[in-house]
Amino acid sequence: MSPLLRTHGPSAGATDAELLASVAAGDLAALGEIYDRHARDVWRAVRRTLGDASDVEDVVHQMFLKLPQIAPSYDGRASCRGWLCGIGVRLALRHRRGVGRFRRMLGAFGDTVHGRHEHDPERQAAGNQELAVLEGALAALSEKKRAVFVLVELEGLSTEDAARALAIPAATVRTRLFHARRELQEALDQGGVQP
Amino acid sequence: MSDCDRRWEVDVYREGRLGEKDADSFERHLRVCRDCRRRNECDERLRMLARALPDDGPSELTLRRLRTRVLRDVATGAPGRDGARWLRVAVAAGVVVALAGGLGVMRGAVRARAAHVAAAAPAEHAEPLPTTLAGTVGAVPGARWAQVRDQGVERVTLDEGTVTVHVRHQTVGERFLVMLPDGEIEVRGTTFDVTVDAGATREVHVDEGIVELRLRGRPVARLGAGETWDAPAQVVAEPAVSARPAPAAARPAGSSAPAIAPADDGATAYARAIQLLREGRPGEAAAAFHALAAAHPGGPQAEDASFLEAVALARAGRLGEAADAAEHHLATFPSSFHRKEAALLVARAASGRGDCVKARSVLAPWSGRGDAADVSAALGACAAP
Numbered sequence: 034m035s036p037l038l039r040t041h042g043p044s045a046g047a048t049d050a051e052l053l054a055s056v057a058a059g060d061l062a063a064l065g066e067i068y069d070r071h072a073r074d075v076w077r078a079v080r081r082t083l084g085d086a087s088d089v090e091d092v093v094h095q096m097f098l099k100l101p102q103i104a105p106s107y108d109g110r111a112s113c114r115g116w117l118c119g120i121g122v123r124l125a126l127r128h129r130r131g132v133g134r135f136r137r138m139l140g141a142f143g144d145t146v147h148g149r150h151e152h153d154p155e156r157q158a159a160g161n162q163e164l165a166v167l168e169g170a171l172a173a174l175s176e177k178k179r180a181v182f183v184l185v186e187l188e189g190l191s192t193e194d195a196a197r198a199l200a201i202p203a204a205t206v207r208t209r210l211f212h213a214r215r216e217l218q219e220a221l222d223q224g225g226v227q228p
Numbered sequence: 229m230s231d232c233d234r235r236w237e238v239d240v241y242r243e244g245r246l247g248e249k250d251a252d253s254f255e256r257h258l259r260v261c262r263d264c265r266r267r268n269e270c271d272e273r274l275r276m277l278a279r280a281l282p283d284d285g286p287s288e289l290t291l292r293r294l295r296t297r298v299l300r301d302v303a304t305g306a307p308g309r310d311g312a313r314w315l316r317v318a319v320a321a322g323v324v325v326a327l328a329g330g331l332g333v334m335r336g337a338v339r340a341r342a343a344h345v346a347a348a349a350p351a352e353h354a355e356p357l358p359t360t361l362a363g364t365v366g367a368v369p370g371a372r373w374a375q376v377r378d379q380g381v382e383r384v385t386l387d388e389g390t391v392t393v394h395v396r397h398q399t400v401g402e403r404f405l406v407m408l409p410d411g412e413i414e415v416r417g418t419t420f421d422v423t424v425d426a427g428a429t430r431e432v433h434v435d436e437g438i439v440e441l442r443l444r445g446r447p448v449a450r451l452g453a454g455e456t457w458d459a460p461a462q463v464v465a466e467p468a469v470s471a472r473p474a475p476a477a478a479r480p481a482g483s484s485a486p487a488i489a490p491a492d493d494g495a496t497a498y499a500r501a502i503q504l505l506r507e508g509r510p511g512e513a514a515a516a517f518h519a520l521a522a523a524h525p526g527g528p529q530a531e532d533a534s535f536l537e538a539v540a541l542a543r544a545g546r547l548g549e550a551a552d553a554a555e556h557h558l559a560t561f562p563s564s565f566h567r568k569e570a571a572l573l574v575a576r577a578a579s580g581r582g583d584c585v586k587a588r589s590v591l592a593p594w595s596g597r598g599d600a601a602d603v604s605a606a607l608g609a610c611a612a613p
Contacts (some may be wrong), residue, residue: 061299062367064298064299064302065366065367068295068298068299069295069368072291072294072295073285073291089286090286090290090294093294094297094301097298097302098298101302163277164277164280164281164282167274167277167281168281168282171278171281186274186275186278187279187281210239211239214270214271214274217274218270221274221277
């Protein structure tokens with residue numbers, strides 16, 4: 034019987050596109066490298082989209098598990114960070130559709146809004162009230178608006194990239210972004226936070 | 229907020245989608261249009277605030293654990309739906325790489341570090357061993373490592389850096405070793421991290437299961453879930469192999485307390501007993517293994533010593549005593565890695581004296597499981613119904 038052999042070559046210099054091609058071909062080391070480069074950003078985007086931390090690990094796990102199958106669809110741009118974040122956010126939205134999960138989220142959002150923002154004297158004393166208000170307002174956004182806001186404003190994707198990542202028209206991204214900003218701004222205004 | 233008919237240009241401008249002339253034009257407009265300026269400032273302020281939100285990113289440990297989980301599940305196809313296809317690709321890729329020529333170098337390096345337990349264990353494994361890789365290795369960028377599996381023995385050779393290893397539970401006849409510049413780690417189903425720096429093992433941390441750390445010139449250390457072994461400072465300063473015994477350290481995760489030395493040390497006696505066995509002095513080896521197991525019943529070598537006592541007695545031709553020792557081993561270590569071999573010894577002796585009931589009962593767990601050859605051989609005349 035021929036022994037199995039798996040070697041780990043230096044892949045630090047490989048581009049994301051090269052690594053994803055290797056991932057598609059079954060290279061675990063390349064998958065590990067892509068994970069090392071982008072897992073933290075994906076985690077953060079998913080975390081913001083879900084609104085609480087309870088299912089983030091499952092969604093990120095699911096995303097990287099699917100990567101060998103979806104890697105061939107990567108369009109080859111230099112960095113796949115935005116693309117991965119988009120996939121993560123889409124999976125997060127899908128993940129949220131379960132009724133049971135949704136109920137849990139509602140509870141979690143309640144905890145987030147009340148626990149973090151109204152009863153956190155340390156944060157308020159430190160002058161971070163505006164962040165607390167924004168965090169609460171972000172959690173209260175509809176998930177579609179929040180996903181767009183997370184990708185564009187937090188992760189820095191262009192509206193076109195966010196549209197591609199979410200598989201929706203760019204005009205829809207802009208519309209949702211507009212309403213998300215308006216709702217967040219209103220929340221900040223009502224919370225006494227002036228620009 | 230605004231009735232300005234150029235309000236829509238705020239987003240386009242902020243995204244950089246306006247051409248140079250249009251951008252200049254809009255900047256001039258911003259200077260005179262209070263509404264557009266306010267919206268631009270509000271959106272910019274919102275972005276800054278959003279990016280100033282507390283970072284909800286995962287801890288480094290969480291990320292590493294998830295990484296191990298991802299690589300393990302991709303390699304093993306654990307989630308089921310698409311895993312089998314991936315596994316086939318991974319195995320095929322591994323075989324292709326092996327055939328491509330790196331094999332010779334790796335095998336040479338790995339053989340040079342052959343483990344001593346294998347030398348003493350009976351080579352009677354008729355059952356088919358899994359041919360897919362048992363371990364999933366996740367490497368921190370910069371780590372130099374290789375993984376090879378041959379005849380049920382899998383070795384990860386770590387030359388430098390940090391790897392996280394997940395190993396599925398080993399079946400009878402399988403072994404999994406991490407070869408280090410200054411020793412080795414043997415596991416039977418676990419998740420752990422190991423770091424090598426400048427030719428010396430720096431740290432071993434166990435998440436799940438148990439690992440046995442054998443570093444040259446040091447006592448064997450057995451680490452359980454949540455425990456960490458740290459190299460003493462002088463070892464890092466003097467890489468390579470030190471003949472001078474140094475205290476191995478096992479501490480609970482998260483503890484900053486000084487290292488605690490293991491409670492017992494049977495490593496020297498164990499090495500001596502192995503040497504006797506190799507020198508063809510099985511009677512003396514059996515006595516040495518017996519003394520070791522009695523002196524360190526909870527020690528890391530106790531299980532192997534107990535079994536090897538039976539092996540040594542069998543090699544000395546003292547089959548009755550070997551069977552007794554094997555039976556004692558099974559009673560003391562019911563989940564032993566060597567339980568099948570011990571059971572074969574007991575069955576052979578029982579069959580030899582015509583006690584077919586005992587011979588069959590001790591081998592019952594392995595009958596009808598593809599173990600027909602060695603089970604039948606051990607049963608001898610008792611194999612017939």
